[in-house]
Amino acid sequence: MKIRLLLKQSIKDFESKKILYFIFMIFLAVGFCIITGLHSFYIAYTNKIDQAERTLSKIAFNNYPKFASSNKLNDSSFEGYIDKNDNIYQFVYKIIDSNYSKDLKIKELKNNNKLEKTIKNYIDFIGSNNGELLKYQKLSNNSNEFIIGQKLFEHFSVEQIKNIATTTRSISNNLFAEYILNSDLYKTYDHQLSWNSFYIGKDFLGSNDVNLTLLTDLKEFNSSEVFNKINFASKDRSMIIIDSIYDINKLSKDLKTKYFDKRNYVFVSPHYLKKYNLKLGLIYKFSYNKTIYETLILGSGYKADSTDENLVQNVLLSSKLYYQIILQNRLSKLVAFNSKITNNYIEFEKLLDKDFMSIKKGLSVFKNHTYTFNVSIRSRDQQLKIIILILILMVILIIVTFYFISELLIQNIKDKLFILKSLGVNKIQLATLASFSSFIPLIVAFIIGISLSFSMKSIFINVNSDTFSFVIPKFNIPIQTIIFVSLLTLLMFIIFILTTSLHLSARKFSFQNALKSKTPNFLYQKFNRLIWWAKPNIRITTSFIFKNIYKNITTFLILIISFSLLLFSIQFTISITQSTNSVISRYKPYKSVKLTDNNLFYSTTINENKIYKPSYQTISSKEQLDELKQIKTIDDLVYMLINTTFNKQIVKNYPIDLKQYLLDKQFIHSIETSEFKDLIDQIIKTIDDFKSKNPNWSNRIDQLKQLIIDNQKTIQIEFNKIQNIIKEQRIVVANINNKYTNTKIALPVNFLFGKSVAFNSNKDYLSFYNDQINITQIIRNNKIEKIYLYTKFLSASYKDKLAYDFILKNNFINKDQLVKDSRTITNENIKINNQYKNLPVLNVVITNKMANYFSIKRNDILKLTPSFVDLKSDFYIYAKVNQISKKDSLYNAIYFDKQDYFNLLLEYKNHLNKNSLNSTKNNLKEQLETIIRQINNDHTTLNNISFSTSSIPTNIRYFTIPIMSFLSFDYNNKCLNITNNTNSNGSQITNYWPEKNNSFLRVDSIENSAIIRLLKSIDQKVYNFEILAKILKSNVFAMSSAIKQTRNYIVVVMIVVIMILVLLILYENKKVIILLKSIGYKKFSIIKYFISGYFIGASLALLISFIIVKKLIEILSYSFATSYGIGLEFLLTKDLVLIGILVYLVFVVLVLISISFFIRKQSVTRILEQT
Known part of the structure; x- marks a missing residue:
């Protein structure tokens, strides 16, 4: 009878709250759908990628066989490979004989005819251990076999990796693998x-x-x-x-x-x-x-x-x-x-876990392990972080909501449990009765959620379907996911059982206590006495708030999680869109720039005192550019070489200084489309023609001709390299403007010698001095973190307001703190060697990407060393991070005032070390003083890049070949010699060849790779902002698309959660509402008293959810900056605020409508029934 009573009561309870249970079941089903789908995709996705990553370091053969020497030839009991033809023996013998024949112990074994026996015994021992070379250590240290094992291990782990630049050992540690790989078997x-x-x-x-x-x-x-x-x-x-x-x-x-x-x-x-x-x-x-x-x-x-x-x-x-x-x-x-390259690329690893190198992409030889995935894999990492974040929030939301619903369900059936207990029903039966109210919806929701999870999983599979070679099955749930969701379901059931048990075990849980009058709690009574003067409606409102304070807190916590989940999904896509669009808006109206690493100085080692000079001059106007002599034909090239080589104006109207020339794009196009033989024949013919017309210069012309003929092979190699580079650059430029896919159109690339084009700032250009700088320390809270990194800097003169405002507009500094005659230098107390020193520092702005990438914060102190100075020297300055440019997410860079930078460089000896300016730096001091004077006279000095309104950057259209040495042609003894001339300043072609040492001072032995590397850098650090924005959008499209579709499920969860809260509010306060209506309170008054606490909780939940979303975006910003080059920024946009308000209003409207409908439905009959 008790069982029937329990079941009858359970069914009756379920029918009385069927709407609540139905909505509760929908909530759980959608929750399980999201969790199962996301977790299933996460596991399948990571398994595929992890399998690929693990494979890259797996050993060549998964399970090596046991093997033995020919000693075991007649041993029928041995199960393994027997070296019956002594192939392994010969392999080992050759290694020992070739590399260790002079070793005294090996000599002794050989002379006593014991070497063969020893090697075979060693093979038997190592073969019984599946070939692991390290197992020789188990042999007796005094044994001959130990010596052989030691020598082989040394050979494979030391000798073959000499001069191999790898970050880990690069040898296989298995003898059988070495034998196979070095034989004709493989x-x-x-x-x-x-x-x-x-x-x-x-x-x-x-x-x-x-x-x-x-x-x-x-x-x-x-x-x-x-x-x-x-x-x-x-x-x-x-x-x-x-x-x-x-x-x-x-x-x-x-x-x-x-x-x-x-x-x-x-x-x-x-x-x-x-x-x-x-x-x-x-x-x-x-x-x-x-x-x-x-x-x-x-x-x-x-x-x-x-x-x-x-x-x-x-x-x-x-x-x-x-x-x-x-x-x-x-x-x-x-x-x-069996090539040396292959052997050297076989990785050695002690425990065999990472023994074998991957096969190089596009090659069938083994490669160095320095292997990285590209942007799709990095995109994978970010997607997984988002999935994990949504999973965590969803799991928390379900558990918290389930707990509070369990609490309220128990509260609502407490009276029935009182009565049943008084009838003799024990606690186990009562717990079983209570469990029915959650167990059935939980199991039904579990089944429905698992079934619907395939649709959630399909969202992420579909958006990634064209991204990867592998395929993830849609209708498949990994065992890890089944275990995870089952454990979650079990956890929720345990939560309900524990909650029920706690209520059933409470002292007040008795029939007598159920009949006692429920007096207000002590705190409420005390508070009510304090506000005795208040109006009745205020006192009634406070009574409602106190009565429902637990439910208000519950509502508050659940709404925080659900609001945060929804707003995060919205803010994430807004941040992605804003970040990609900011690439264009930040630099508008400028469309492109090419950053450079051209050094400000060059040096020579011809004597003890290094001499430093600028490697380029700046062309700041189109008028200056037009003054350059354009090289468009072979004749122009020859005349340029004649005048600049001999430093005399042999050919009229052609300058003697190479810096006054420009290799025109038409000439570059002729190199791209010409055959070398035709080109060299044209050059020789032009020289001969000039010689016949100018017999007075025949000796020198012959020298130049002979120089070209003698170095024809070298010139051809350079020509072929340059030609290939130009063809490669056509692809790069064509990506910016597809008209250049037509090879008949000349590329918009001109070469300048020792001059950089950086047009004065105006509506079409922004001009900056750009170079590289080294950061060796970050000082934060007086703690020094030693680092070693290179980064770019952009600096501008305060006289160039457009450029200055572009990078330093927000670099706010209190004028009272500034050092005299500076705009950005202040004095700071810096702890150095446990002592505080008051030192001048340069206040700088850093880009958002740099801040995220290197975890640099505002007010950090950076120790900066110019790139033209040896890092071991004591030549450095300090800089304070005054601001972080949030909209600059494309590149790592520091922005600062140009004049202040050089002034601080010059003054470093006064505040760091009086002896730091040693004799080898005297010329540097003079050069710095010269540069400062030049900048004061002309603020465009040293400027070498321009942000341009053109889609192709200025530094591609006018590419600078910097001065690299003091090497110069010297006409002496009727022949051309190449000597060092410290007065040389880019006037001859040799000044653009890198200098090594005196043994390299010949044309045919000058290292040519530097100029090739320079030309290859044409397409490096190129930023076309419109194209970059499109690329960034495509890179994050899959992720943002998946989040947008997931948002639909989150909206359903949000609405269902609100409906659950509303119903729980009604069920909890049903008797009070009926009582108020029965004594004549109007509907509006009841609603006003009733909802105040909930609306306050919802308002606070909305505000806190904005803060949580902001923190989540900031956490993700770092990984996005490192993966995509764009940081995420929380933007309190109008759309986000409106959506937040809309969600809040949905909650309010649902509460109002539900309560209003509920009150209207009440009648005298229902009131009497309830009482």
Whole structure:
């Protein structure tokens, strides 16, 4: 009877609150949907990427076989590979004999004919330990075998990594692996792979670009015996990840013989397979170089370092097919896998966990491990952070809401539990009754949530569907997710049981206490006496607030979480949009800039005293630019070389100073499109023509001609490099303006010698001095953090108001604190060597990206060393971070006043160390004084970059080749010599060659790579703000799109949470509402008294949620700055405020409507029933 009574009471309770339970179930279902979907995607996503990352460092063979020397030839009990032909023995012997033959112990073994026996015994021991080289340490230190093991370990872990620049050890620590890799058993093709157009069948004609890659997992062994002894685990053997393989047994005998046995098969990336609906185990035709091939698709797979190749998918070819298709067209040489490069790139690791290096992208040789994912992988990291954040907030919201609902449900059925207990129902039965009210909705919501979770998971899968090579199944829930959600459900059930148990165990839980009159609590009575003077309506309102204070706090906490969750999803997309748009708005109307690292000074080591001079002069107007002599033809080039080489105006109207010339874009175009032989023939012919017309200069002209002829090979190498670089730059420039894809149009690139174009600031240009600076210390709260980093700086003169305001407008400093005759220098107490020193510091502004990237805060003190000074020297200044430019998120940079910077550099000896300016720096002091005078006379001095309204930066259109040395042509003894001339200042071509030492002072041995590196830097640090904004938007599109779609689910959760709160408020206060109505209170008065506390709680919750969202955005800002180059900023925009107010009004309106409807429904009959 008790059980029937319990069930009847439970059903009756459920029917009386069916709306509450229904909404409660919706809340849990949507919550489980979001949590399960996000967690499922998170696990599947990270598993795929982690598998790729782990594969990069996995050992070549997952499980090495045991092996032994020919000593075990007749041992039938030995299970492993026996070196019956002494191949491993010969391998070890050659290493010992070649490298350690002079070792006394090895000599002794060899002379006593014990070396062979010792090596074979060593092989038997190491082979029994699966080849691990480190196991030699288990041998007796006095044994001969120990000596062999020690020498081999030394050879593989020390000798082969000499001069290899890697950050970790780079050798395999397994003898069998070394033997295999250095023998003809393991072969591969040592060649460069290329991108090619590839299609399968007529439907895919030319539709896709595919990376044709050698399938390194399926390299052939010549010896099947060795092959069969190795546990062939393809997923762990290299960087190729096999996703699925067709069951070969299902192939017909003919297909197996024709395709599989002859290795005529491919593996296709899962994404490519799905996109074009290809099937495993079927034969497809594809075209390459106008030849049709038939092949079997054996499985799906992808390279670990191409998981993010969304534009170009992988087709992995077996080596047989690769040789047939590729090498016959390009290379026919089959090389053994034993090159020095390969061996040097095999990683050594003590515990074998990270033993094998990954295979270089695009190459079939092993590569240095310095491997990084590109922006798609970094995007993955940010998506996962957002997912984790939403998961955490959602889990907290569900648990907190569930707890408070459990509390209120127990409160609402307390009277019934009192009565049941008085009838003899025990606590277990009462707990069971109470549990029905939560257990059924919880289980139903769990099932519905799991079913709906696939839609949530699909959101993130769809937005990333074109980003990765792998495919994440939509209708699959990882076991980790099932465990996680099950534990969450169990936790919620435990929470309800514990809550019920606490109420049932309370002392007041008795039938007698249930009948006692409920007097107001002591605090309320005391407070009510204090406000005896207040009007009745105020006292009634306060009584409601006190009565519902627990519910008000509950509402307050739940609304904080739900408001924060919704507002974060909105603010995140607003911040992303604002950050990408700010790239344009921050620099508007300027569209582009190219930052530079051209050094201000250069030096020579011709004598003890270093001499410093500026490496360029600034052209600040178009009039100055027009004064330069333009080199447009070969004749112009020859005349320029004649005059500048001999420092005489042999050819009229051509300057003798190389800085007065400009290599015009038409001349650059002729280099791009010319053959070297034709070019050199033209130069020689022009020289000869000039010589015939100017016989007085024939000797010198002959010298110049001979110089060119003698160095023709060197010139050709440089010409080819420069030509290739120009062609590469065409691609870069064409990305900015597609008209330059036409090779008949000259690139807008002109070369200047020793001069930099930085037009005076106006509506079209902003002119700055830009260079590199070193930060060696960050001082914060008198604590010194030593660092070593390079960063850029932009400085402007206060006389250039446009440029100055652009970078330093917000650099507010109290004028009373400024050092005399400065605008940004103040005195600060800095703790150095446990002593405080009052030192002048430069107040600077840093970009937001730099602040995020290096965790630099306002008021931090930076120790700055100019880039032209050795970091070991004591030449430095201090700078104080006065402001952080929040809108500058593209690059790391420091902004400061140009005059103050150089003044502080000059004065450093006065406040740091009197002896710091040693004899080798005297010229530097003089140069600084000269520069300061020049800046005071002309504020554009040293300016070398311009922000431009043109889409192509000024520094690309006018590219500066800086002065690099004092090397000069010297006409002496009827021949041209290259000597050091400290008076030289960029007037000759040799001044633009880097100087090494006296042995390099010849044209044919001048290091040419510096100029090549310089030319390659044309496309570096180039910022076209409109294009960058588009790129940034595309990089974060998947994430923002997923968050926008997730927001729909969050809105449902938000509405349902509000409805739950409203219903709980009504159920909790139902009797009071009915009582007030029965004694004649009007509906408006009841509502006013009733909702005050809840509205106050909701208002505070909204305000606090804004603060929480702000903090969350700030936390994410750092990782976004490092990944995308843009920081996130909390913006209290009109849209966000309106949405916050709208959400608040939804809560208010729902409360008002619900209470109003509830009051209107009450009648005298219902009142009598309730009483």
